[in-house]
Amino acid sequence: MSESPIGLNLGAPVPDFEITTYEPTEKGFGTFSLADQKEKGRWTVLFFYRADFTFV
């Protein structure tokens, strides 16, 4: 485990978080929760970008 330039450590647990989402397949709003992902045993890729209406 090593201190990284980001706020979290590689190889360390990410604190549980929950955010509101837009779900294009359902044309509705939803929730994404890291605790749910752990419960379902699924990998997660978080992809941060500048802002909507910009090139990603």
Added chain:
Amino acid sequence: MGCDIVTISPDTEFVHLAWQASERELADVKYSMGADPTGFLHRMFGVYLEDSGLGARGTFIINPDGVLMNTEVNHHNIGRNIDELMRKFKANIYLSKKTSEACPSKWKDEGDVTLQPGAEMVGKVYEALNQ
């Protein structure tokens, strides 16, 4: 593959809806578009640009135990390449099953040559890669 992709920006879910509905490049989007208007998640991952209120281009891979396995943050306007991401993602999944191996720089997918780090390999990486 048991993976979910979530894109995140400091916009609200309402703006995500409007953007996805109007931008033809996004017509086939299937992934969740996460809203972080307060920036709390950006700050947790160290990708909030305090002077502009925008997000830095950061990609993070988290395993099913909730452990942070991979980080990539681009300062400049470098578009991220899906092949680069997929390679790292596949390597993470592979190494979660084969914990004693290492994926060398040219590794692309399961079946490619891997390394077995240990005393025998010291000074013998060339031979291990070219057997």
